[in-house]
Amino acid sequence: MSAPLNTSTAPTASTGPMIALSNVSKWYGDFKVLTNCTTAVNKGEVVVVCGPSGSGKSTLIKCVNALEPFQEGQIVVDGTPVRDKRTNLPKLRARVGMVFQHFELFPHLSIADNLTLAQTMVLGRNKDAALSTGMALLDRVGLSAHAKKFPGQLSGGQQQRVAIARALAMNPIVMLFDEPTSALDPEMVGEVLDVMVQLAREGMTMMCVTHEMGFARKVANRVIFMDKGEIVEDATKDDFFGHARSERAQNFLSKILQH
Ligand SMILES: Nc1ncnc2c1ncn2[C@@H]1O[C@H](COP(=O)(O)OP(=O)(O)OP(=O)(O)O)[C@@H](O)[C@H]1O
Numbered sequence: 700m701s702a703p704l705n706t707s708t709a710p711t712a713s714t715g716p717m718i719a720l721s722n723v724s725k726w727y728g729d730f731k732v733l734t735n736c737t738t739a740v741n742k743g744e745v746v747v748v749c750g751p752s753g754s755g756k757s758t759l760i761k762c763v764n765a766l767e768p769f770q771e772g773q774i775v776v777d778g779t780p781v782r783d784k785r786t787n788l789p790k791l792r793a794r795v796g797m798v799f800q801h802f803e804l805f806p807h808l809s810i811a812d813n814l815t816l817a818q819t820m821v822l823g824r825n826k827d828a829a830l831s832t833g834m835a836l837l838d839r840v841g842l843s844a845h846a847k848k849f850p851g852q853l854s855g856g857q858q859q860r861v862a863i864a865r866a867l868a869m870n871p872i873v874m875l876f877d878e879p880t881s882a883l884d885p886e887m888v889g890e891v892l893d894v895m896v897q898l899a900r901e902g903m904t905m906m907c908v909t910h911e912m913g914f915a916r917k918v919a920n921r922v923i924f925m926d927k928g929e930i931v932e933d934a935t936k937d938d939f940f941g942h943a944r945s946e947r948a949q950n951f952l953s954k955i956l957q958h
C-alpha cells in the first residue's frame with residue numbers, strides 16, 4: 700500500500716460543514732459577480748463546480764480562502780468566519796490548499812525548495828521535517844526523481860502534480876482546485892486527475908472547479924452549476940447527471956458532453 704496523499708492529522712475544530720457559504724454576494728465596482736450564493740461542503744465531501752465562462756466559479760472559490768473580498772453574506776471555513784475582522788487570514792489560508800490552472804510554482808526554486816518553502820516559512824517546520832514531508836508527497840505523485848529540477852524542466856502535468864503535492868504538504872483541511880487541468884495538453888490531464896481521484900478517495904474535502912465530467916462522475920458527491928453569478932443547481936451527482944433541472948444546466952451539459 701502506498702502512503703496516503705493526505706498526511707493531515709490535524710483534528711477539525713467544528714462539527715458543522717467544513718465550508719459553509721450563506722447568501723454570498725460580491726461586486727466588482729457596479730458589476731455584481733456573485734448573487735446570494737449559498738451552499739455547504741461537508742467534511743470528506745467532493746463538490747464539483749461547473750458552469751459557463753464568466754459565471755463566477757473562480758471568484759466564488761477565491762472567496763472561500765479570502766483571496767477575494769465579498770461584500771455581503773458569510774463564509775465559514777471549519778468554524779472560522781472568513782469575513783470577520785478578527786480572523787487571521789494568513790493562518791486560515793495556510794489550512795486551505797489551493798491549486799490553480801497555472802501551477803504557480805516558484806520558477807527560480809528547485810522542486811524540493813518549492814515543496815518546503817511554505818512549510819518552513821508559514822508553519823515553522825524545521826528544514827529536515829519539511830523536506831521529508833515534501834519528498835514523501837513528491838513520491839506519492841510519482842515524481843521523486845525530479846526533486847532537484849526546476850519547474851521549467853518539468854512538463855505541465857508534472858508541474859501541476861508538484862503544485863498539488865506542495866499544497867498537501869501544508870496539511871490542509873480542505874483543498875480548492877480551480878480548473879487544474881484546463882491548461883494542460885490532453886495527454887497530461889489523466890495523470891493530474893488520477894492524483895485528484897486518489898485524494899478524493901482518501902477522504903479529502905475538496906471543492907473543484909472543473910469541466911472534467913468524468914472526474915465528477917467518478918468521485919463527486921455533489922455538483923454545483925453556476926450561471927451569471929448564481930448557484931443555479933446544487934445537486935447530488937446522480938441528480939445532476941440524471942435529471943439536471945434547469946434549462947441552463949441542461950444546455951451546458953449537452954454542450955460539454957458532446958466532446
Ligand atoms: N478583477 C476583476 N475585476 C472586474 N471584473 C472581474 C474581475 N475578475 C473577474 N471579473 C469578472 O467577473 C465575472 C466572473 O469571473 P470568474 O473569473 O469568476 O468566472 P469563471 O466562471 O471562473 O470563468 P472561466 O470559466 O472563464 O474561468 C466575469 O464576468 C469576469 O469578467
Ligand SMILES: [Mg+2]
Binds near residue numbers: 878
Ligand atoms: Mg475561472
